[in-house]
Amino acid sequence: MSFLQPSDPFWPTRARTEIEVLSQNLDGLIAVHHIGSTSVPGLPAKPILDLMPVFQDTTALASSKSGFEKLGFEWMDEYGLPGRAYARKSNPETGQRIVHAHGYVVGHPDIARHLAFRDALRANAPLKAAYTSVKAACAARHPEGGAAYSDCKGGWINKAENRALARIQETSK
Numbered sequence: 001m002s003f004l005q006p007s008d009p010f011w012p013t014r015a016r017t018e019i020e021v022l023s024q025n026l027d028g029l030i031a032v033h034h035i036g037s038t039s040v041p042g043l044p045a046k047p048i049l050d051l052m053p054v055f056q057d058t059t060a061l062a063s064s065k066s067g068f069e070k071l072g073f074e075w076m077d078e079y080g081l082p083g084r085a086y087a088r089k090s091n092p093e094t095g096q097r098i099v100h101a102h103g104y105v106v107g108h109p110d111i112a113r114h115l116a117f118r119d120a121l122r123a124n125a126p127l128k129a130a131y132t133s134v135k136a137a138c139a140a141r142h143p144e145g146g147a148a149y150s151d152c153k154g155g156w157i158n159k160a161e162n163r164a165l166a167r168i169q170e171t172s173k
Contacts, residue, residue, distance in 0.1 A: 003145045011038040011045075012041075021071060026068070029054065034049065034052075036100075044132060051099060052103070052111065054103075054104055057106075058105050061104070072089050083104060083105070083110065086100070088100050131160070
């Protein structure tokens with residue numbers, strides 16, 4: 001599976017460590033969630049933690065830039081997604097990317113979308129198996145990874161996210 005690696009049991013521990021550092025150093029945080037494939041036990045992934053800091057308001061989100069930079073993150077602004085503040089961190093010794101932070105203000109709809117997809121994958125073994133197959137097929141087609149790999153799996157992810165969100169809305173009625 002080229003750049004994809006088997007699930008690593010240490011990903012959650014690494015995520016908790018990063019979350020603790022962010023929580024202690026960024027003002028206005030309400031929560032930081034571990035999302036993405038590394039947050040789903042048993043799911044192969046690129047070995048990059050996806051974290052989702054949630055801020056109390058737009059002022060706190062905007063002012064987090066300097067805090068992220070002090071922690072070794074490269075600030076990328078929205079990076080193509082309105083309402084998101086994106087920052088990425090690389091290992092200073094190897095240059096390998098190790099963390100993506102997708103920051104949002106509380107109430108942004110992407111928060112629910114990310115959490116619904118993560119929770120659906122954690123709770124539904126057939127869904128996780130299907131996603132594993134999609135990831136493997138896309139990695140085989142796009143061994144360079146990047147945007148082509150992400151685009152390849154994007155349609156499947158959108159459908160799975162929409163179903164997960166619909167289930168949440170049904171159960172909350």
